[in-house]
Amino acid sequence: MNTKQVEELTGLTRQNIRYYERQGLLEPARTDGNDYRDYSQKDVERLKLIKMLRMLDMPMKEIERVVNGEVSVKEAVEHQREQLLSQKEQLQAAIEVCASIRKEKNAVIDVNAYLERMERMSGSGGMFAQIVNDYKQIAQEEKERRFSFHVPYPINTEGTLLQAIQEYAAGHGMKLKIIKKGRYPEIKLDSVNYMVVSVLEEDPKTKCMGTKIICRREKRTRPDQTISPGRQKLFQGIHLIGVNIRRHRTKSILNLTICFLTVLVLTFYLGNLIHTQAQFDSLAEKIPVTAEIASPNGTLKNGLFIREEVLDALYKNGNVKDVKEIVELLGKVKNDKNTFPDQEKADTKQEVITATEETKIWGVSSEACTKKIAEKSVQWCEDWNWALFKDGREVCIADKAFLEKYGYEPGDMITLDLGRYKQTLSGVYLEREEMSTENITIVGVMERSDTLAEAQPPELLIPLFYAKQLFEKNDKTYFASALSFTVKDPMELNALKQDLKDAGMKTVVTAAKDSYAGSAIRFDDAVFIETAGNLDRTLNLLKGYLPFLFLIVLLTGYVVPHLLLQGRREEYAVMRALGTSKKRCILLFFSEHILLAAFGGGLGSIAGVAAGAAKIRHAGLIWGIFLVCYLLGAAAAMWMFGRISIAAVLARRD
Numbered sequence: 001m002n003t004k005q006v007e008e009l010t011g012l013t014r015q016n017i018r019y020y021e022r023q024g025l026l027e028p029a030r031t032d033g034n035d036y037r038d039y040s041q042k043d044v045e046r047l048k049l050i051k052m053l054r055m056l057d058m059p060m061k062e063i064e065r066v067v068n069g070e071v072s073v074k075e076a077v078e079h080q081r082e083q084l085l086s087q088k089e090q091l092q093a094a095i096e097v098c099a100s101i102r103k104e105k106n107a108v109i110d111v112n113a114y115l116e117r118m119e120r121m122s123g124s125g126g127m128f129a130q131i132v133n134d135y136k137q138i139a140q141e142e143k144e145r146r147f148s149f150h151v152p153y154p155i156n157t158e159g160t161l162l163q164a165i166q167e168y169a170a171g172h173g174m175k176l177k178i179i180k181k182g183r184y185p186e187i188k189l190d191s192v193n194y195m196v197v198s199v200l201e202e203d204p205k206t207k208c209m210g211t212k213i214i215c216r217r218e219k220r221t222r223p224d225q226t227i228s229p230g231r232q233k234l235f236q237g238i239h240l241i242g243v244n245i246r247r248h249r250t251k252s253i254l255n256l257t258i259c260f261l262t263v264l265v266l267t268f269y270l271g272n273l274i275h276t277q278a279q280f281d282s283l284a285e286k287i288p289v290t291a292e293i294a295s296p297n298g299t300l301k302n303g304l305f306i307r308e309e310v311l312d313a314l315y316k317n318g319n320v321k322d323v324k325e326i327v328e329l330l331g332k333v334k335n336d337k338n339t340f341p342d343q344e345k346a347d348t349k350q351e352v353i354t355a356t357e358e359t360k361i362w363g364v365s366s367e368a369c370t371k372k373i374a375e376k377s378v379q380w381c382e383d384w385n386w387a388l389f390k391d392g393r394e395v396c397i398a399d400k401a402f403l404e405k406y407g408y409e410p411g412d413m414i415t416l417d418l419g420r421y422k423q424t425l426s427g428v429y430l431e432r433e434e435m436s437t438e439n440i441t442i443v444g445v446m447e448r449s450d451t452l453a454e455a456q457p458p459e460l461l462i463p464l465f466y467a468k469q470l471f472e473k474n475d476k477t478y479f480a481s482a483l484s485f486t487v488k489d490p491m492e493l494n495a496l497k498q499d500l501k502d503a504g505m506k507t508v509v510t511a512a513k514d515s516y517a518g519s520a521i522r523f524d525d526a527v528f529i530e531t532a533g534n535l536d537r538t539l540n541l542l543k544g545y546l547p548f549l550f551l552i553v554l555l556t557g558y559v560v561p562h563l564l565l566q567g568r569r570e571e572y573a574v575m576r577a578l579g580t581s582k583k584r585c586i587l588l589f590f591s592e593h594i595l596l597a598a599f600g601g602g603l604g605s606i607a608g609v610a611a612g613a614a615k616i617r618h619a620g621l622i623w624g625i626f627l628v629c630y631l632l633g634a635a636a637a638m639w640m641f642g643r644i645s646i647a648a649v650l651a652r653r654d
Contacts, residue, residue, distance in 0.1 A: 010048055023064070057084070147214075153210055155198050184196065252596055314503075317499050324365060326483070330421070334416070362460070363468070378445065389444065396442055409442075413440065500521055508522040554629045
């Protein structure tokens, strides 16, 4: 069975059926010879199943799993039922809370009361569950840390203080236990220990002198202990590093300066690399690559005969977007108000096209198609818009001049004897081929622009898929008259060109003969290719030097500590002679250089960000890379420094 029959059996439009085919949910057989789709009863049942599941608001991915047999229909429906019930509960809870808040007469809303209500409504995981849990956690933490309250009388005795605490606990429904009495008693409220302090203070509400009682969570202090040996070594090491940096001030400043300049250069270099890469990645958005189908020599953009296999190859390709497809039709207006001359007959069996006697009609796929002929937006009839129009049937947008010419008003119905253009055998002349008579309702009005109008602009616009239905209704092979699109990922442009070439689409040749016969595609990709080529060469150049740049940083991390440590050989020997271990000495010297490198590198990163060479996150990354490379180089320098002979150094010293 054909597409029209499937539409009648399933209630789906041809556009929807084609969409499910493109999604891989349906693969109809093809008839021999004309390659028309031949749907089986199994295909019809599958389409009905898809329609049912979509009406249940089931996602396409889940439908695909059902169709592929990964899950059963019952399992998928049960899962969808759970999702819908969850959404229903969440929405109902939100509606109830919103309605209650809206009815509040007080300007100040009791947030705590509503939070408690939302907690009860949330149950085991509703919409408010996470919010309530977060609030409870914060409130509990604040409660356990510190709270206070006022009493309207001074407290001078322990008994009065305990009485005030008991009254507060009883009034708030809290369990109280006195742990320790005294001037600063210790209590337990709801299993939390507090130390209580009372302070004479004016009550901010009553402005009367009273007492402020402060409850602070008990601090579990440990008895004084001596510092452990490990901590002693750590503190001693930190102190010694600071002393050495101050004592060797000149060397420290030199180390800082070298690291500062190194990171600053790295920030500018890698910042330029990151910026260039970002430009390259966003090039498709800044310089979009568009394409349009034209005549073989590129002079004609409309009135073409674009075959369906080309359209299928284009729509199935995932690298296209914003497709603007147009099909041209003809129409003779049947109007009792006016009498129109009959067409003259030619010597041929077909009627010759006379532009003045035909109403030109476009079937359009997107709102952008109207910009080709009109500057102003379409004036819609009540309850109509583009979203409804593109899925509508037997509706049209009429030119304002057309309405005035034939005496129609928005909302009227036009009766048209439809026809289409047909090529002669020579491909030079166009002939009219009769189609059905249709009643079409005017739902919108446009005003064609003199400056933007095509050579023969249309007087009526109809939805594209409705136009395709007319072709099927009249058993006519569909041809698009004009088509343009935007490439999603220009980096895959060659693959797209190959797919279209395999479908029979040729490239525009300027020297070709002007003709309606045949079509070719022209890509507006010259600027993109040139810009992408320049950026790619720049990126390759910058990336090519990266290994050498990191090697330089690595060598810097080795050379700088190595040279600076040469003047401290005696210091190292004396420390070793006094009993300091080799490991500790090397660790102290290494920490000293790493701290200076980290500080100097950090200053370089800040300077690079201030100069606009890189963003903060990129500068932090560059600083980290520098520190790692410097660390490796410094580790090698420290290993070499640790190999010096202590005896030889001390002998020379003597």
